Amino acid sequence: MSESIESGRSTAEEKLVGAERVIAVLTELADHPLGVTLDELAGILRSPKPTVHRALATLRRAGLAELAGRGVYVLGDEYLRLAFRNLDGRPETARIQPLLEQLAAQFGETAHYAVLSGEDIVYRAKMDPPQGAVRLTSVIGGRNPAYRTAVGKALLSSRLFDMDDVIAWFGVFPLEQKTPNTLVTPEALVAELASTRQRGYGIDDQENEIGVNCVAIPIHLDGSPSPSGAVSVSAVTFRCPLERLVEAVPEIRATIAQALGANSLG
Template sequence: MEASPLGSVDKALLALDTLAGLGPEGAPLAALAQAVGVSKPTLHRTLAALRHRGYAEQTADGAYRLGPSALALGSAYLAEENLPALLHPALAALSAEVDELVHLGVLAGREVVYLDKVEPQRAVRVWSAVGRRRPAATTALGRALLSTQDLDDAALERYAGAADADARGAGAGGAGAGGAGAGGPGAAGPGDGARRLREVLAEARRAGVAGETEENEPGIACVAVPVLRAGRAVAAVSITAPVERLRGAARAERVRALRELLPPLLPAGLVVPPSAP
């Protein structure tokens, strides 16, 4: 391996890497020095500098462990405003693999906001735009995100109600504008939308993938998976295609791409949840 251009910085980074793998118990100086491959006096000085900036801390029994500043760095790196740039290569690779439109979205209240998209080589029949908002309850992206939460009846009613209000606001547009006309969570009477949403989210958790068919645009379907950080959904990725390409074997192939091709492409710290056994 090529030597580091600045040895002291390299020692500090090696110490951080080692601390990151030790967990909350940490390790004593001697064990750390052996793992990093430096003398105890050298590592002691390095750890003192890391402690000064909060990247390492010492427990009551003298062991060293990772400090809170390291967590702040990770949180900043994976902040929502960074996600489009961090995930764009993965979206591009996914789109190239399936030759379909791929979206990245996050929850904003009761809606999904589209943060990024990658269009395929072939012509796309669906309108989409970065910054567009849609009700979370009727989109594959939103359902993927909501499926990671333990929503009570009141929360389900709020999400279903937002979809219903959007459909009513669209007037005669029906499924092409809001989703209620296609049997979405807001399609029926009071309480029915929430019950339907609960069923849809339960199925998404079981299958490890959420979907919708013609609930936002005629002839168009989507499948999506949530992207987790430390067990919490921070975003979702979807594949959008004409209905005929999201049925049967074609759908299974696109779901496979989401569940098998996407995870290795994600930045460190981001994962796709497993499907239920």
């Protein structure tokens, strides 16, 4: 009886490892929109080529991966169809997208909606301006470290109140200094989050990317006292300096209140 139990456990463990391996390959494919070879995947994942090839075969049978030619693998159309169907079906998307369209048209800049995911923020929706020669590289589903984005600081300000909170959340300091303006010490972050709480919106002063600044306002879509996410307006600095974005915050807040209701601002 004990041998049978041990055998069953072994099989379950093998299935779990196999499933994790398939997910790891799928996740890595998402980071290579132009495609990636079997050799490259095996090297990145530090797995034998036959193992990675079996995972790819599983994904291809499900339509989640495709062999684009010359040994290059990409995400399959079925994966994209499922992702966009899920995104379009979310209640928040139906509420947020018209607001982002209005903000992008109103200010001629890019509008985002993002949520907090651990130490990162994830972009759930985005709208570029109808016209404009320069557009931002952010993508729906993309991630950025929360500490160096306006949306991240807008959301963290309601969670992290002192030095102990900040150190517990981020762990090892100093954080990566992406630009000369990036705040990387716990002392700097505690002070910035306090300022964010006081003024009611987050600021990115070229902290995540040189030449791009942003303001972000936390919003409440589910009635919870904690923000469900944040709406931001981002702009390239030569076209719209940070001072102009800050001056526009009352107008941005008014647009949000009109589109989502005054309660959405907390």
